[in-house]
Amino acid sequence: MKKIITISREFGSGGRTIGKHLAEELGIPCYDSEIIEKVAVESGFAEEYVKDKGEYTHPSLLMSLLTNRSIYTGPTNEDKIWLIQCKVIKELAEKGPCVIVGRCADYILRERDDVMKVFVYADLDARAKRIVDIYGEMEDAPLKRLREKDKRRAAYYHHYTDMDWGTCRNYDVCLNSSYIGIDECVKILKDIAQNA
Amino acid sequence: MKKIITISREFGSGGRTIGKHLAEELGIPCYDSEIIEKVAVESGFAEEYVKDKGEYTHPSLLMSLLTNRSIYTGPTNEDKIWLIQCKVIKELAEKGPCVIVGRCADYILRERDDVMKVFVYADLDARAKRIVDIYGEMEDAPLKRLREKDKRRAAYYHHYTDMDWGTCRNYDVCLNSSYIGIDECVKILKDIAQNA
Secondary structure, three states: OOOEEEEEEOOOOOHHHHHHHHHHHHOOOEEOHHHHHHHHHHHOOOHHHHHHHOOOOOHHHHHHHHOOOOOOOOOOHHHHHHHHHHHHHHHHHHHOOEEEEOOOHHHHOOOOOOEEEEEEEOOHHHHHHHHHHOOOOOOOOHHHHHHHHHHHHHHHHHHHHOOOOOEHHHOOEEEEHHHHOHHHHHHHHHHHHHHO | OOOEEEEEEOOOOOHHHHHHHHHHHHOOOEEOHHHHHHHHHHHOOOHHHHHHHOOOOOHHHHHHHHOOOOOOOOOOHHHHHHHHHHHHHHHHHHHOOEEEEOOOHHHHOOOOOOEEEEEEEOOHHHHHHHHHHOOOOOOOOHHHHHHHHHHHHHHHHHHHHOOOOOEHHHOOEEEEHHHHOHHHHHHHHHHHHHHO
């Protein structure tokens, strides 16, 4: 069995739920909020701050990309969080088989040869329904908020990895959870993890 | 069960073999060379010509994109093949459940709601080994030829569909066949086709 399973996911695709159930099925830990907690402790930043800045771009980061980068003003808070996040994820992977949700873990662990890289996505309408139904997000313009989240997450991923988020070739398997269904996704991933 | 399964695939990924075996497992026809034969008959062009021009760009098409497109000189041979290919694929889909390999069928059938869209890809080294071992291609610089084929196929896809080839969101499931294995891919796709 492959030891480490990374799950990159679109917001609202159910990728986190799939990761959790998959880990239960395989009897291994699933790291999601634990990563945020550890990074918060090590960096001194608040958990909410780490949660957002460790996966999304934000106006000041975008601004630094647009303006003259030759004026180097030292590492940003985001750079500090990125470095600690890399360290925490590598340490968790060292501890043994696990599922890691999000946070560019596929890229951070790219030098290991025991990683199974998964991307979970879903149709926009299904994601909008999910964030309202399951996460209790506001019903106001969910599509607009999803598109903005996608854009910020893709920009973050590209900034730190220099790769395109959501391109098949960066992953071993990519599943549309609204087409396939959450439970069937878990079943497929369990099969692959045990047989590949 | 979804009626129509389209399989887009990287050259040398085994996507054609997967499509054939999947169709056998499901007891439905797999259309691959039949499409080329039908387009050849309807267009009057030779099969080898259709095979290449119905899936790859070539220097003259690239040139027409680079030069002034306002000088319209009528549809090219490639445009004629594209139109007949669309017609043939739509007719085949109308006949009943089937697997269709390549030729932008995912895009051509985009208005149907009974299509399962699959993308099969593989690591470059595995593809290079496969085209030498299975297809008896020359051992000389297979990586270079694969990269060139990828580029021409992606450009063709983009030219006629205005979408990016190999972006997860255009498909329902994307599998790395060198990671997962050909037989396991067939099993997964059969499961999804029967349950999604």
